[in-house]
Amino acid sequence: MPVVEKILEKYLNMKTKKYLTENAIIPDFQHGFQEKKSTSTLLEEFSELINGALDNQKYVVVILADLTAAFDGIEHEILLKKFKEIGISHPIFTDYFRNRKQLTKIGKTKSNEENIEYGLIQGGINSPTWYNVYTYDTKYLNIRSHLKMFADDSCLISIHKDPNIAVQKVQTDLMTLQKYFYNNSIFFNSKKTEVLLLGPNRAAPVEVNQIYSHTRTCLENNQHGNCNCPPLEYTNEARYLGVIIDKKFKMKEHVLQLTKNINRDQRNRGGS
Numbered sequence: 194m195p196v197v198e199k200i201l202e203k204y205l206n207m208k209t210k211k212y213l214t215e216n217a218i219i220p221d222f223q224h225g226f227q228e229k230k231s232t233s234t235l236l237e238e239f240s241e242l243i244n245g246a247l248d249n250q251k252y253v254v255v256i257l258a259d260l261t262a263a264f265d266g267i268e269h270e271i272l273l274k275k276f277k278e279i280g281i282s283h284p285i286f287t288d289y290f291r292n293r294k295q296l297t298k299i300g301k302t303k304s305n306e307e308n309i310e311y312g313l314i315q316g317g318i319n320s321p322t323w324y325n326v327y328t329y330d331t332k333y334l335n336i337r338s339h340l341k342m343f344a345d346d347s348c349l350i351s352i353h354k355d356p357n358i359a360v361q362k363v364q365t366d367l368m369t370l371q372k373y374f375y376n377n378s379i380f381f382n383s384k385k386t387e388v389l390l391l392g393p394n395r396a397a398p399v400e401v402n403q404i405y406s407h408t409r410t411c412l413e414n415n416q417h418g419n420c421n422c423p424p425l426e427y428t429n430e431a432r433y434l435g436v437i438i439d440k441k442f443k444m445k446e447h448v449l450q451l452t453k454n455i456n457r458d459q460r461n462r463g464g465s
Contacts, residue, residue, distance in 0.1 A: 202318040205285070209322055218279050219325050220332035225344030226321040232434045235343050239433070242339060242350060243391060243442055250393045252356035253442075254363045256349040256404065256425070257433055259385035260374070263345035264324055265312040268378045272327050279329065289319075311378075327377070334373060338366045343434060345379075356390065356401045364404050368412060375409045383423060387431040391442050401427075 210228070213219050219227060224235035246253050269290045276286050294306040295315070313320035324344060331340065339350040349370065351363035374381045383406035390401060403424035411420045429440045437447035 199318065206319045206322055209281070209319070209326075212281065213279075213322070213326070216279070218329050220329065220342075222332075222340050223325055223328070223342045223344075225342065225346075226325060232343055235341055236434055236436060239341060239348075239350070242352075246352040247391060247393055247442060251352050251354050252359050252393070252399075253389075253391040254349075254351045254356070254359045254401075254404075255389040255391065255431075255438075256363055256367060257387045257389070257431055258347040258349070258370070259382040259387075260345045260347065261380045261382045261385075262312075263379050264320060266378050266380055267312050267324070267327055269311070271377060272323060275326055275329065279326065328379075331370075331373065334369055336366045336369055338363050340366075340370070346434060348433065356392065356399050360402045360404060364402075367404065368407060371407060372412050375412065381406070383425060386425055388425045388427050389429075389431055389438060389440060390427055391440055 214228060224230040224232070243253050243255075273287060276282065290309065293309045293314070295309055296306045297304040313323055321344060328342070331342070334340075336349075337351075339352075341348050341350065347370070349363050349366050351359040351366070353359035353362065371381050373379075386406065388404055390399075392399065405420075405422050405424050407420065407422045411422050430446060431438050437444070437450060439446055
Protein backbone atom coordinates (compact mmCIF):
# COMPACT_ATOMS: atom_id res chain seq x y z
CA MET A 194 0.00 0.00 0.00
CA PRO A 195 1.13 3.60 -0.53
CA VAL A 196 2.77 5.23 2.50
CA VAL A 197 -0.05 7.79 2.84
CA GLU A 198 -2.63 5.00 2.99
CA LYS A 199 -0.61 3.15 5.65
CA ILE A 200 -0.58 6.28 7.81
CA LEU A 201 -4.34 6.71 7.37
CA GLU A 202 -4.94 3.02 8.12
CA LYS A 203 -2.86 3.18 11.27
CA TYR A 204 -4.83 6.17 12.55
CA LEU A 205 -8.14 4.54 11.65
CA ASN A 206 -7.10 1.31 13.35
CA MET A 207 -6.03 3.14 16.51
CA LYS A 208 -9.38 4.95 16.77
CA THR A 209 -11.39 1.80 16.00
CA LYS A 210 -9.58 -0.31 18.61
CA LYS A 211 -10.05 2.43 21.21
CA TYR A 212 -13.80 2.48 20.52
CA LEU A 213 -14.03 -1.32 20.64
CA THR A 214 -12.18 -1.47 23.96
CA GLU A 215 -14.09 1.35 25.65
CA ASN A 216 -17.42 -0.22 24.69
CA ALA A 217 -16.42 -3.85 25.35
CA ILE A 218 -17.50 -4.85 21.83
CA ILE A 219 -15.15 -7.78 21.26
CA PRO A 220 -15.89 -10.91 23.36
CA ASP A 221 -13.48 -11.87 26.15
CA PHE A 222 -12.82 -15.26 24.56
CA GLN A 223 -11.28 -13.56 21.50
CA HIS A 224 -7.54 -13.29 22.18
CA GLY A 225 -6.40 -12.30 18.69
CA PHE A 226 -5.14 -8.74 18.15
CA GLN A 227 -6.44 -7.59 21.52
CA GLU A 228 -4.56 -5.43 24.00
CA LYS A 229 -2.95 -7.50 26.78
CA LYS A 230 -3.98 -10.71 25.01
CA SER A 231 -2.02 -13.13 22.86
CA THR A 232 -1.57 -16.81 22.05
CA SER A 233 0.09 -17.09 25.47
CA THR A 234 -2.96 -15.80 27.36
CA LEU A 235 -5.23 -18.10 25.36
CA LEU A 236 -3.05 -21.15 25.93
CA GLU A 237 -2.88 -20.31 29.63
CA GLU A 238 -6.70 -20.23 29.89
CA PHE A 239 -6.92 -23.36 27.72
CA SER A 240 -4.48 -25.28 29.95
CA GLU A 241 -6.00 -24.16 33.25
CA LEU A 242 -9.48 -25.13 32.10
CA ILE A 243 -8.46 -28.61 30.98
CA ASN A 244 -6.09 -29.34 33.86
CA GLY A 245 -8.77 -28.29 36.36
CA ALA A 246 -11.29 -30.64 34.74
CA LEU A 247 -8.88 -33.58 34.68
CA ASP A 248 -7.88 -32.98 38.31
CA ASN A 249 -11.59 -33.25 39.19
CA GLN A 250 -11.86 -36.58 37.35
CA LYS A 251 -13.91 -35.15 34.49
CA TYR A 252 -13.73 -35.83 30.77
CA VAL A 253 -12.93 -33.12 28.25
CA VAL A 254 -13.92 -33.03 24.58
CA VAL A 255 -11.99 -30.51 22.49
CA ILE A 256 -12.94 -29.54 18.93
CA LEU A 257 -10.25 -27.65 17.06
CA ALA A 258 -12.16 -26.02 14.21
CA ASP A 259 -10.47 -25.37 10.89
CA LEU A 260 -11.70 -22.30 9.02
CA THR A 261 -10.38 -22.12 5.48
CA ALA A 262 -9.15 -18.68 4.37
CA ALA A 263 -11.53 -16.97 6.79
CA PHE A 264 -10.07 -13.49 6.11
CA ASP A 265 -10.47 -13.96 2.35
CA GLY A 266 -14.15 -14.94 2.38
CA ILE A 267 -15.53 -12.02 4.37
CA GLU A 268 -18.45 -10.26 2.67
CA HIS A 269 -18.07 -6.49 2.69
CA GLU A 270 -21.79 -5.82 3.06
CA ILE A 271 -21.98 -8.02 6.16
CA LEU A 272 -18.94 -6.28 7.65
CA LEU A 273 -20.42 -2.82 7.01
CA LYS A 274 -23.71 -3.97 8.56
CA LYS A 275 -21.86 -5.07 11.70
CA PHE A 276 -20.03 -1.74 11.91
CA LYS A 277 -23.43 -0.05 12.02
CA GLU A 278 -24.65 -2.52 14.66
CA ILE A 279 -21.84 -1.50 17.00
CA GLY A 280 -22.36 2.22 16.34
CA ILE A 281 -19.78 2.98 13.64
CA SER A 282 -21.24 4.40 10.43
CA HIS A 283 -18.64 6.82 9.03
CA PRO A 284 -18.56 6.91 5.18
CA ILE A 285 -14.85 6.09 5.19
CA PHE A 286 -15.69 2.46 6.04
CA THR A 287 -17.89 2.19 2.95
CA ASP A 288 -15.43 4.05 0.74
CA TYR A 289 -12.59 1.80 1.91
CA PHE A 290 -13.78 -1.07 -0.31
CA ARG A 291 -15.21 0.94 -3.21
CA ASN A 292 -13.36 0.44 -6.52
CA ARG A 293 -10.46 -1.23 -4.72
CA LYS A 294 -8.27 -3.42 -6.90
CA GLN A 295 -5.25 -5.62 -6.38
CA LEU A 296 -2.55 -7.25 -8.46
CA THR A 297 0.33 -9.64 -8.01
CA LYS A 298 3.92 -8.68 -8.80
CA ILE A 299 6.76 -11.20 -9.18
CA GLY A 300 10.04 -9.55 -10.06
CA LYS A 301 9.21 -7.13 -12.86
CA THR A 302 6.14 -9.04 -13.98
CA LYS A 303 2.70 -7.82 -12.93
CA SER A 304 -0.67 -9.51 -13.23
CA ASN A 305 -3.81 -7.75 -14.42
CA GLU A 306 -5.68 -5.73 -11.81
CA GLU A 307 -8.74 -7.45 -10.36
CA ASN A 308 -11.60 -5.99 -8.35
CA ILE A 309 -11.66 -6.99 -4.68
CA GLU A 310 -15.19 -8.26 -4.10
CA TYR A 311 -14.62 -10.32 -0.95
CA GLY A 312 -12.18 -10.52 1.90
CA LEU A 313 -10.02 -8.16 3.89
CA ILE A 314 -7.01 -6.46 2.38
CA GLN A 315 -3.86 -8.59 2.46
CA GLY A 316 -1.30 -6.70 4.51
CA GLY A 317 -3.92 -4.18 5.60
CA ILE A 318 -3.26 -2.69 9.03
CA ASN A 319 -7.00 -2.70 9.77
CA SER A 320 -7.67 -6.27 8.61
CA PRO A 321 -7.10 -8.12 11.94
CA THR A 322 -9.21 -5.61 13.90
CA TRP A 323 -11.96 -5.71 11.31
CA TYR A 324 -12.06 -9.50 11.43
CA ASN A 325 -12.76 -9.16 15.16
CA VAL A 326 -15.60 -6.76 14.33
CA TYR A 327 -16.92 -9.24 11.75
CA THR A 328 -17.14 -11.97 14.40
CA TYR A 329 -17.98 -9.80 17.43
CA ASP A 330 -21.50 -11.25 17.66
CA THR A 331 -20.24 -14.75 18.47
CA LYS A 332 -20.62 -13.60 22.09
CA TYR A 333 -24.40 -13.69 21.62
CA LEU A 334 -24.46 -17.33 20.52
CA ASN A 335 -26.13 -19.77 22.92
CA ILE A 336 -23.06 -21.92 23.54
CA ARG A 337 -22.84 -24.04 26.71
CA SER A 338 -19.28 -25.24 26.16
CA HIS A 339 -16.22 -23.01 26.42
CA LEU A 340 -15.46 -21.16 23.18
CA LYS A 341 -11.91 -19.88 22.68
CA MET A 342 -10.70 -17.87 19.68
CA PHE A 343 -7.49 -16.39 18.37
CA ALA A 344 -8.63 -14.53 15.26
CA ASP A 345 -9.95 -17.37 13.07
CA ASP A 346 -8.48 -20.18 15.23
CA SER A 347 -11.53 -21.43 17.11
CA CYS A 348 -11.97 -24.26 19.59
CA LEU A 349 -14.80 -25.65 21.69
CA ILE A 350 -14.15 -27.29 25.05
CA SER A 351 -16.87 -29.41 26.68
CA ILE A 352 -16.44 -30.82 30.21
CA HIS A 353 -18.48 -33.41 32.14
CA LYS A 354 -18.03 -36.47 34.35
CA ASP A 355 -19.94 -38.48 31.74
CA PRO A 356 -17.99 -38.35 28.44
CA ASN A 357 -21.11 -38.88 26.35
CA ILE A 358 -22.86 -35.90 27.97
CA ALA A 359 -19.75 -33.84 27.17
CA VAL A 360 -20.08 -35.04 23.56
CA GLN A 361 -23.79 -34.18 23.42
CA LYS A 362 -23.14 -30.64 24.66
CA VAL A 363 -20.33 -29.96 22.22
CA GLN A 364 -22.33 -31.44 19.34
CA THR A 365 -25.12 -28.91 19.94
CA ASP A 366 -22.61 -26.09 20.25
CA LEU A 367 -20.79 -27.14 17.10
CA MET A 368 -24.05 -26.99 15.15
CA THR A 369 -24.71 -23.50 16.52
CA LEU A 370 -21.22 -22.39 15.56
CA GLN A 371 -21.47 -23.96 12.09
CA LYS A 372 -24.75 -22.14 11.42
CA TYR A 373 -23.06 -18.90 12.40
CA PHE A 374 -20.11 -19.57 10.09
CA TYR A 375 -22.37 -20.47 7.16
CA ASN A 376 -24.54 -17.37 7.65
CA ASN A 377 -21.43 -15.18 7.66
CA SER A 378 -19.71 -16.77 4.66
CA ILE A 379 -16.93 -18.34 6.76
CA PHE A 380 -16.04 -21.77 5.42
CA PHE A 381 -15.84 -24.55 8.03
CA ASN A 382 -13.49 -27.31 6.86
CA SER A 383 -14.66 -30.53 8.50
CA LYS A 384 -11.85 -32.57 6.92
CA LYS A 385 -9.20 -30.61 8.83
CA THR A 386 -11.19 -30.15 12.04
CA GLU A 387 -9.85 -32.33 14.85
CA VAL A 388 -11.45 -33.78 17.98
CA LEU A 389 -9.66 -34.84 21.16
CA LEU A 390 -11.14 -36.80 24.06
CA LEU A 391 -9.18 -36.21 27.26
CA GLY A 392 -9.90 -38.23 30.38
CA PRO A 393 -8.74 -38.63 33.97
CA ASN A 394 -5.17 -39.93 34.09
CA ARG A 395 -6.06 -43.42 35.30
CA ALA A 396 -9.36 -43.75 33.52
CA ALA A 397 -9.87 -46.77 31.30
CA PRO A 398 -10.48 -46.09 27.61
CA VAL A 399 -14.14 -45.31 26.94
CA GLU A 400 -16.37 -45.54 23.91
CA VAL A 401 -18.07 -42.26 23.08
CA ASN A 402 -20.62 -41.14 20.56
CA GLN A 403 -19.57 -39.65 17.25
CA ILE A 404 -19.59 -35.90 16.66
CA TYR A 405 -21.01 -34.90 13.30
CA SER A 406 -20.18 -32.01 11.02
CA HIS A 407 -23.42 -31.03 9.31
CA THR A 408 -23.77 -29.39 5.91
CA ARG A 409 -25.50 -26.07 5.36
CA THR A 410 -28.52 -27.79 3.78
CA CYS A 411 -28.81 -30.18 6.70
CA LEU A 412 -28.70 -27.36 9.26
CA GLU A 413 -31.15 -25.17 7.35
CA ASN A 414 -33.69 -27.99 7.00
CA ASN A 415 -33.16 -29.38 10.52
CA GLN A 416 -32.30 -32.78 9.07
CA HIS A 417 -29.58 -33.56 11.61
CA GLY A 418 -30.21 -36.86 13.34
CA ASN A 419 -31.57 -38.24 10.08
CA CYS A 420 -28.81 -37.36 7.63
CA ASN A 421 -25.68 -38.75 6.02
CA CYS A 422 -23.32 -36.02 7.23
CA PRO A 423 -19.82 -37.26 8.04
CA PRO A 424 -18.57 -37.73 11.60
CA LEU A 425 -15.46 -35.91 12.77
CA GLU A 426 -12.54 -38.17 13.55
CA TYR A 427 -11.15 -38.47 17.06
CA THR A 428 -7.37 -38.12 17.20
CA ASN A 429 -4.80 -39.01 19.83
CA GLU A 430 -2.72 -35.92 19.12
CA ALA A 431 -3.30 -32.47 17.63
CA ARG A 432 -1.51 -29.16 17.24
CA TYR A 433 -3.12 -26.00 18.59
CA LEU A 434 -1.47 -22.58 18.26
CA GLY A 435 1.90 -24.26 17.87
CA VAL A 436 1.50 -26.59 20.87
CA ILE A 437 1.28 -30.36 20.42
CA ILE A 438 -1.56 -31.74 22.57
CA ASP A 439 -1.80 -35.44 23.41
CA LYS A 440 -4.85 -37.27 24.75
CA LYS A 441 -3.42 -37.38 28.30
CA PHE A 442 -2.57 -33.66 28.19
CA LYS A 443 0.99 -34.35 29.35
CA MET A 444 2.66 -32.33 26.55
CA LYS A 445 5.40 -34.99 26.30
CA GLU A 446 5.55 -34.85 22.51
CA HIS A 447 5.66 -31.05 22.58
CA VAL A 448 8.53 -31.00 25.10
CA LEU A 449 10.36 -33.64 23.05
CA GLN A 450 9.95 -31.56 19.88
CA LEU A 451 11.18 -28.40 21.64
CA THR A 452 14.22 -30.30 22.95
CA LYS A 453 15.05 -31.54 19.47
CA ASN A 454 14.78 -28.01 18.06
CA ILE A 455 17.01 -26.57 20.81
CA ASN A 456 19.63 -29.29 20.29
CA ARG A 457 19.56 -28.72 16.53
CA ASP A 458 19.98 -24.97 16.94
CA GLN A 459 22.90 -25.48 19.32
CA ARG A 460 24.59 -27.83 16.84
CA ASN A 461 24.06 -25.34 14.02
CA ARG A 462 25.55 -22.48 16.05
CA GLY A 463 28.49 -24.68 17.07
CA GLY A 464 29.08 -25.70 13.49
CA SER A 465 29.13 -22.10 12.31
